[in-house]
Amino acid sequence: MQYQDLIQQWPVFSKEILAFAHKLGLFGQSDSTNELLWCDHVALRVNDIATAESLLAAFKQRGKVISDSIINGRPIYIIVLDEPFTLGDWQIDCVELPFPAKHYSQQGWEHIELVLPGNATSMVELEQALRLANPNIDTLLINDSSIKVKRSSPQAAGEQLANPTIAFKQGNICIKVHSAGIKAVIASESAH
Secondary structure (H helix, E strand, O other): OOHHHHHHHHHHHHHHHHHHHHHOOOOOOEOOOOOEOEEEEEEEEOOOHHHHHHHHHHHHOOEEEEEEEEEOOEEEEEEEEEEEEEEOOEEEEEEEEEOOOOOOOOOEEEEEEEEOOOOOOOHHHHHHHHHHHOOOHHHHHHHOOOOEEEEEOOOOOOOOOOOOEEEEEEOOEEEEEEOOOHHHHHHHHOOO
């Protein structure tokens, strides 16, 4: 897996992730205050440290590392790109590159993270914001058992910003929603 492989995978990943975002009712949606959801960053999955190091070097040539925190026992790099990736109407300027913790069935692009308006600080508030963005989300999830849902609150050492997360996964495609963008979360690490 090299950087060029990721570029070649991007069109297929884009098509699949946008179709899933549309299915979830999360693409081009706004809540009652008319704030649009936005795509904060895209994340990779790799199976070995050598691949992760190679991709990190390639991304460093195309942007700047703004975080290299240890989360759940492994380094996760956040890179701000000089040239963003385009995903539908979204311009994605951040890439999340976690070093491997386990072997994945598929390497490459794995998920996007969307920011829901509302500044939710708890899971209850995040779920309320999600229902404002898509009032039919509960019905969709009840009627489609192929969509798996996981709730979590991942946090790096020193983070001060609560950032509950809901992940929707179908097959190898995943969309995570949360209330704070990755740059705000990283800024909170140095604010204490």
